[in-house]
Ligand SMILES: Nc1ncnc2c1ncn2[C@@H]1O[C@H](COP(=O)(O)OP(=O)(O)OP(=O)(O)O)[C@@H](O)[C@H]1O
């Protein structure tokens with residue numbers, strides 16, 4: 001007699017000994033075979049019935065880790081967990097909740113730097129791999145997080161995952177609500193922040209958490225340079241139709257050039273914040289880049305973003321001699337590849353590109369011709385106006401000293417970055433900053 005049958009009998013609430021004693025057929029052994037056969041049929045039948053019901057009554061939503069909404073859903077699920085444990089509920093639902101609480105959690109740590117420099121870490125628990133049940137708007141939803149063990153996501157080395165949400169067919173509209181809520185939460189978190197994207201393989205990935213916006217007025221440029229660029233970009237953004245009607249590619253390229261530490265990078269960051277745009281940093285020297293990939297990346301850049309190419313002169317000049325064994329140059333991007341990606345037949349239609357360089361004279365004229373670079377601005381060492389304005393920003397309580405300080409810079413070449421360093425050093429006293437002015441000029445002789 002197979003133990004399997006006894007088990008199934010026992011689980012049906014029948015004790016085997018009770019059946020054996022009263023029924024003569026069982027002693028002959030027929031009974032067992034019969035019961036076994038019936039049970040087998042029933043079991044198979046119920047399995048089929050279950051599969052049928054699942055098909056008819058349940059609806060599932062699969063979210064692969066490649067999809068954008070994947071992280072949103074995870075964060076949202078983690079939030080649901082937090083809401084639950086805090087809310088007061090009747091004892092019955094508490095017990096159910098106890099039973100359905102995920103037993104397998106995964107941790108997600110976020111860091112946040114305070115303005116005073118101290119770092120705080122927050123842990124949030126997200127459902128780990130496995131099946132979890134949770135209740136949302138009084139409807140039950142099963143979350144199944146599956147980790148693919150054999151396949152790695154080559155772009156970031158993490159295992160492929162899928163989250164499958166299952167709920168009753170009649171509740172299928174809840175998926176929309178969930179996705180919408182998760183997306184809303186994710187977007188709210190980015191509000192007032194700038195997301196920096198970098199290229200990972202053939203796609204763009206957020207680099208670190210969204211940054212706080214930098215105020216445009218914190219980057220002090222000479223005269224009206226800042227306002228002029230801002231109005232030019234704004235003008236470009238709202239004139240899509242104009243470009244379309246004239247059959248011109250809807251692209252605009254900007255070039256900021258000048259000595260180091262004059263605010264090129266900072267200005268672009270602040271401008272993106274002002275416009276509510278994100279920044280896509282394209283590193284031409286990255287290994288594995290090819291002309292095709294460069295073109296692809298520029299085509300698939302996230303919406304409402306500025307493509308930033310930093311130190312464009314270094315990308316091709318420093319390592320131009322590829323036969324030099326000392327030059328570690330694994331990027332396969334060619335100069336003509338860049339030219340075509342920026343303004344060629346197959347280049348992307350809608351784009352704002354910013355380039356920075358310290359040496360515009362080293363750039364090929366093909367790169368900075370209109371169409372690739374439509375707007376060139378020189379950001380130079382601090383003028384008197386910039387010096388005084390920066391002084392006022394750092395010492396708002398002593399405006400009368402700004403002119404005196406600016407006067408001292410006469411005849412010296414000082415970059416805004418140096419000024420910033422000086423003011424940070426003497427941040428408590430404007431008088432000290434003036435007294436120690438000679439440190440500022442001495443430093444640059446080193
Ligand atoms: N015009 C400016 N107004 C205010 N701060 C500035 C200005 N220029 C530079 N700084 C400060 O100096 C630092 C360096 O600036 P930034 O990185 O923008 O320089 P950069 O022009 O991009 O230099 P590089 O050519 O070396 O990349 C930043 O911390 C920034 O706050």
Ligand SMILES: *[C@@H]1O[C@H](CO)[C@@H](O)[C@H](O)[C@H]1NC(C)=O
Pocket residue numbers: 091094095098
């Ligand atoms: C929930 O489970 C925890 C431990 O698993 C137990 O201490 C607690 O009493 C349970 N709560 C309810 C309401 O059952």
Ligand SMILES: *[C@@H]1O[C@H](CO)[C@@H](O)[C@H](O)[C@H]1NC(C)=O
Pocket residue numbers: 110111112120121122
């Ligand atoms: C950490 O969590 C607390 C409370 O949930 C929240 O107030 C705080 O802003 C969070 N900090 C970070 C770094 O996310």
Ligand SMILES: *[C@@H]1O[C@H](CO)[C@@H](O)[C@H](O)[C@H]1NC(C)=O
Pocket residue numbers: 114115116117118
């Ligand atoms: C920094 O600021 C945070 C909150 O703003 C505070 O909790 C922390 O104690 C501060 N750290 C220091 C070293 O002042």
Ligand SMILES: *[C@@H]1O[C@H](CO)[C@@H](O)[C@H](O)[C@H]1NC(C)=O
Pocket residue numbers: 223224
């Ligand atoms: C800057 O712009 C303002 C107003 O648009 C104007 O009054 C001022 O003269 C400009 N300054 C310079 C130096 O161009």
Ligand SMILES: *[C@@H]1O[C@H](CO)[C@@H](O)[C@H](O)[C@H]1NC(C)=O
Pocket residue numbers: 259380381413414415444
């Ligand atoms: C700007 O200032 C730096 C540092 O003081 C100096 O080395 C450089 O030559 C100056 N550049 C120009 C164009 O004046």
Ligand SMILES: [Mg+2]
Pocket residue numbers: 264265266310356
């Ligand atoms: Mg820079």
